[in-house]
Amino acid sequence: MPNVIATLDAAVEALLKQIPGPIVLGLPLGIGKPNPLVNALYRRIKADPSRKLTIVTALSLEVPSGKSELEQHFLQPLVDRVFKDYPDFDYVKDSRGPGLPPNIEVREFFFKTGDYLHNASAQQHYISTNYTFAARDLVLQGINVVAQAVGQRQGPAGWELSLSSNPDLTAEIVERCAATGQPLLKVAVINEAMPFMEGGACVSPDFFDWVVTDPAATHTLFAPPNAKVSTTDYAIGLHASSWVRDGGTLQIGIGSLGDAIAHALILRDRQPESYRSMLTSLCPDGLAGRELGRFEQGLYGCSEMFVNGFLKLMQAGIVRRRVFADLATQKAVNAGQLDPDTLPGGVCMTGGFFLGPTDFYAALRALEPAQRAQIDMTRIDFINQLDSPCGTEMELKRAQRVHARLMNTTMKVSLLGAAASDGLESGAVVSGVGGQYNFVAMGHALPDARSILMLRATKETADGPVSNIVHHYGHCTIPRHLRDVVITEYGVADLRGQSDAEVVKRLIAIADSRFQDELIAQAQASGKLETDWTLPERYRHNTPQNVDRLLHPWTEAGLLPGFPFGTDLTADELKIVGALRRLKKATQHPVDLVKLALRSFWEGREAPPAYLERLGLDEAKGFKALFIRKLFAGNL
Incomplete structure (x- = not known):
């Protein structure tokens, strides 16, 4: 059994004692990081120049703060409501601000999109690698500690842990270190907010050397709100959805394009006539070769990222084609010799990590056992490649991933x-x-x-x-x-x-x-x-x-909503966001800005008092503040 450590401070003390030299800390990407432990360790080493720390990870997430005063005023209530007690990383704050201390270095192999374009230190320490090589390359960095946020439950055989959002790299890192004799301290930190996922994510406690049980390590998961799906996104999503074959395999990603594809697939299945009409309007060469039918067999989701769109497709009964871990069984199912509905086991969704909005995590936590068993969160070296030391496994993947449509942005x-x-x-x-x-x-x-x-x-x-x-x-x-x-x-x-x-x-x-x-x-x-x-x-x-003209009838009919899977923003917040976006776009074009300003002053429009208060414009004084107030009102 692992060593159970009751507090974060005790874990840091033990870690510093266990590894007296430089610490090279490997962390999962996205929400699998144990933020409170990382921050506690970072602060201790930052205060002690005699110690060295290297953090090797990807996708270090940070609560949005806004670049302008308007954005900051607008975001604060939203951040308080959605992100609640999510703790930002001190190393991210320092990297964006005064810089990292000389005894600490951060190396990432994937950035949050566009966040570090102008950060010289982050650019210089970036590691360019494929996801399937990431575990190998993390081991090459000399990692001697791997720490991960985990979920827990009391199972039939006793206490169980789940790698939850991130079974993607951890097991492979452990295996690679063991194979080369490289010492590796494995630390689990329990976060009760992590959904307990099964399949490859479920591990026994002795997979780890230490398990930290401090309640202070439980916090709200980073939950980016759904992005608005534009008409452009829907046009792309409609085209892409018509390449998906019933009975096939699907990979999609996060963001508005992923939501557009998922919603288009649901339209195709539930409103086929409207779906066909939309595509007809968008396709000057006609619909020959496009897939337009409903999903009688369903799809198998196999994607490095298990996103909200996949869960919506499961709930809609579209992602439901089960695959099986036995090659002979899978071949017999493919040949129509076995009815998959009569077979035990099997999964319809395989993912390596997940990230999504608040209701996505809530839905994962609320899954019934039978539903949870349909999702296999597992290793990225299984998902992202066909190659395998075992030829049978490669053949199994080929049998499972029939008619695959692998979609990327x-x-x-x-x-x-x-x-x-x-x-x-x-x-x-x-x-x-x-x-x-x-x-x-x-x-x-x-x-x-x-x-x-x-x-x-x-x-x-x-x-x-x-x-x-x-x-x-x-x-x-x-x-x-x-x-x-x-x-x-x-x-x-x-x-x-x-x-x-x-x-x-x-x-x-x-x-x-x-x-x-x-x-x-x-x-x-x-x-x-x-x-x-x-x-x-x-x-x-x-x-x-x-494109707007062609899709306008279905937008007006409510078939192509801006947020097909809901939003964390209120109706008033959506109006404010729309006005701020139009205002920001106008500031990039001086002529448009002048026209907008003249119209705003001529019409004498005023924004609702609650909107002005939200943006800190309710007591605007001075020409600049009053000017912005008028421009904002003119954009509502």
Whole structure:
């Protein structure tokens, strides 16, 4: 049995005594970190320059604070309500502020998107690695402690622990250290808020050396509210959902695009006529080859990230195709020789880690035993790759993951089909490679699978919109030889097996029309496109306004809501957010800002007193504050 430690302070004292030299602390990504223990250790070593600490992790989450005074005023009540007692990391605060002390270093292999673009220390200590290599590379950093927040319960055989949100890397790290004889102290910290997950996440207490039971280690989980799903997101989600085959396998990610895909799949199953009409309006080439039927067999979810959208698909009865751990059984089910509904066991969802809104965690905690048993939270080296020391396991994965549709988001796609998803041309890291490369490669390795990369066709900048489909780009996450399916709000480009010229043509057909002529000229100048080629007229109407117009009837009918799976924001907060977004966009365009200001003063509009109080504008004095107050009112 492990050593049970009653307090965080005692755990820190014991750790410092157990490891008298430098401590290299490995932490799970996302919500699997034991924040209170990490902070207690960080403070002790920060105060003692004779000790050294290196933290190796990914996705260090921080409560939103807002960049402007308006945002800060708005966010504080929301943060108090949603994030409650979630403790931010001291090392994150110091990294963003005065900097880390010289005896402490933080190395991450995945950033919260865009958070560290201008942080030189974080950029310099970033580790670029695939998710499936992360455990290997953490061990190479010399980690001698791994600490994780866990859930607990009293099971039939006694006390049980769950790696909960993060069974992704821990077991592999432990195995790799044991195989090389590298000493590793394994510390579990119980957080009663962690949902108890089963499958590969369920471990006996003696998996760990120490278990910290201090009630002070229990706190609210980091719960990012659902992002609003835009018309652009819905157009992409509708296209992507029509590539999902009944009886197949699905991977999607977090955020508004993941929610758009999940909602579109539910529409396809429950309102097939409306779904077909939406797609018909979006597809100038017709619906040939698209999947439009209901889900009679259901889907199997197999994704490194178990997101809220997957839970909604399970609740809707769409993610329900069970797979089995026995190869002979799985083959017999695939061949129709066995009815899976008559078989015991099996799971319909396999995930490596999870992160989501407040109601997502609440739903996981409230699962009935039979529902919980359908979800296998397990290791990332099982999920993200087919390779395995055991050939039978590889064959089993192939039998389980039939007709896989592996969907990922990217930032830029070149006209030859390469994709940049994690960094800029300068080398600055936006997020990280994560498992994207693994799933793209798997999309080619599985015989009936497809890799699907999704991106919004344009990005708004201070200088106006720019195209995300570009002639070339100085950074690459996915090389052109792995090009497969690319989707924007304007359609689908099936690139598999196509010549370079055909790839160029298909990508230009789904680019924003404001940039198509420039892309054509660049491709022709580089010799990748015939000089006499012209873009067919049916692709010349790729504008945001046209997408809005095409989907407007279903938006008005309530079939494409801004928050299909709910939101933590109140109705008043949504109105304030909308006004602040419009105001922020106007500030990037001086002419628009002047027009908005003149209209606001001319119309003499005022915001509701409660809104002004929420933003700290109720007692505005001075020209700047009064000006902002008027602009805000004009944007409501």
